[in-house]
Amino acid sequence: MKPVHIHEIGESIRKIRKERGLRLEDLADKNISPATISNIERGVPHVNMEKAKYLLSKMGLEMSDLPDLIVDDQQELQNFEFELFTIETLQGIGKTDQALERLEQLExxxxxxxxxxxxxxxxxxxxxxxxxxxxxxxxxxxxxxxxxxxxxxxxxxxxxxxxxxxxxxxxxxxxxxxxxxxxxxxxxxxxxxxxxxxxxxxxxxxxxxxxxLTESLKEVQGVWENLTQIKQAEVVLGFYWLHSELLRKNGLTDESIQIAREGLELARLNHQYFIMFDLWTVLGSAYMNQKNWNKAESCFQMALQLDGLFSEGKVFTTTYARLGLLHMVRKEWDSAGIMIEKAVQNGEQHNDAPRLTFALLVQGDFYRARYRWEDAIDAYEQALQLAQHHHYKKKEYQALFRLAECWENVNEREFQKCMKSMYRVQQELQNEEEDIREEATI
Missing domain, CATH: 1.25.40.10 (Tetratricopeptide repeat domain)
Incomplete structure (x- = not known):
């Protein structure tokens, strides 16, 4: 008979004890403690096999009974594992209620x-x-x-x-x-x-x-050479979008466009509409950096054509806002106002603080360009409150800077208040960067 190891028998013993309605204390005596019984059931390797044999004898079992018990338990475990595999698939395809119901039925x-x-x-x-x-x-x-x-x-x-x-x-x-x-x-x-x-x-x-951005780009570049090892198309394409966006924000526009277009081809071949939306948006933003307004608008419109093909409605906030910026550059004020208002409403609807903060900053820029100072200040203050509440330091600084521009030569007290707050935020950002550098050297 093949030798039986302690880690193989623990689950069988635990199952039999539970079936008989016994507690650990019910089996314990001067020769074996509840803690030792628990260790046996958990398969702790340092437990003496003689203790396990003693426990079996107390339960009316012999070592020779174990192989059959173990085989039965392994089959039961395999069936349980397959049920979990099925449940995970149900959850993944959006059948959440069915998945939860089947989880509740498990013993x-x-x-x-x-x-x-x-x-x-x-x-x-x-x-x-x-x-x-x-x-x-x-x-x-x-x-x-x-x-x-x-x-x-x-x-x-x-x-x-x-x-x-x-x-x-x-x-x-x-x-x-x-x-x-x-x-x-x-x-x-x-x-x-x-x-x-x-x-x-x-x-x-x-x-x-x-x-x-520097830390984010470092994470992406650390993975980039290993993309072929990733089996999930959604994850691979997520890296394409992120790499393109970070390159754009760092001023490497040509490289950003190249990565975005490569990602779009992969997304098209794999029918990944959600990532396709993000990639069209970042590509449009990259063309805006190049002042190629016609291509930028085509990209944003392509992104909006994907409406209804995925469920993540919050991502439209950024696209509406950037399309609004494009209309502002062209001095198409009515169209700009409509797009920016859509961006703010979408951000509010989905309670998406990062994107909503960006949309409010863009809305403030729109009102300021139209000399609607009170409306601009209101939008910037809303963005500031969101940034402060969620500790978005860089967006907080951006909101304060714009507010300072509004108050300059109009209200010296408010202007100085903004300047002091900007100095405080800049100090906090500096401290964060120093902490990050220290962590990197540990």
Whole structure:
């Protein structure tokens, strides 16, 4: 008979104990403690096999009974795992209610080998429903239990989802924090290898939204040579969009256009309409940098043609705002006003603080260009409040600078107030950059 190891028998013992309605304390005596029984059930390797044999005898079992029990348990575990695989597919195709219903029908507890995965899938379902508190609670449970088997990378996946939850609630700093924890938790030799690059892409996106462009570009460039290793087209194309946007913001317009066009061809071939929308928008913005207004407008209009082909309506905020800027350059004021108003309304509708802050700054620029000073100040102050509330330091500085321009030669007190606030924000930004440099050298 093949030797039976302690890690193979623990789940079988736990299952039999549960079926008989016994507690750990019910089996404990002067020869074996509840803690030792728990260690046996969890397959802790340092447990003495004689203790396991003693526990089996107390339960009326022999070592010779174990192979058949283990085979039955393994088959049951495989069936459970397949059910989770099916549920994850349902959640992925938008059948959230069905996925949750099937999760609720499962029989399991926190000691089950796949309990972390169950919590992870529950979190994904709640996240799809935008039930953030329930989602985050489930992901934290998944992280806690995943430490029993870190090779499954459920911990890394759950940290990734916690970052997304925070991002969706406009908390970019916490999004970066959780994503960093996910990168640290990821096991190279483990399961779910896609999360290695998902985590890196998400971190780069959050950094870009915070205006930390150098750090974001570093993350992208660190992955760029390995894109062929990534199996998910959506993740690959996300890197294309992000690389193009960062190159554009750093003044490398020709390179930005090249990357965007390569990404668009990949997106077209893979029918990835959501990323296609982002790529058309960044391409239009790059052409605006070149003052190629006709190509820029064509790109933005192409992006808007994709309306209805994906569900993420919040992304339209940026495209409307940039199209409004294009109309402003051409002095097409009526069209500019309509587009910018759409941008603000869309940002408000989707409670998307980063994009809404940008749209409000553009709206302030529009009103200032039309000499509507009170309206301009109101838009800038709304942008300032949003930036301060969510700790978007660079956008806060931009809003203060524009307000100072409005108050100059009009209200010296308000002008000086803005200047002092700008100095404070600049100091905070400087301190953040110094902290980042220190972390990089540790």
């Amino acid at each position: 399991w507890d926190d000691e089950h080998p796949l309990a972390a995965t169950v919590y992870y899938l529950k979190g994904k379902c709640y996240s799809s429903r935008k039930q953030w508190k329930q989602a985050e609670k489930s992901f934290h449970h998944a992280v806690r239990l995943s430490k029993k088997d870190p090779e499954n990378n459920i911990g890394a996946a759950s940290y990734s989802e916690l970052g997304i939850c925070r991002y969706q609630q406009n908390d970019l700093h916490q999004a970066v924090y959780y994503t960093d924890l996910g990168i640290q938790a990821y096991r190279e030799s483990g399961e779910r290898p896609q999360f290695k690059y998902i985590l890196k892409k998400n971190k780069a996106v959050y950094l870009e939204r915070l205006g930390r």
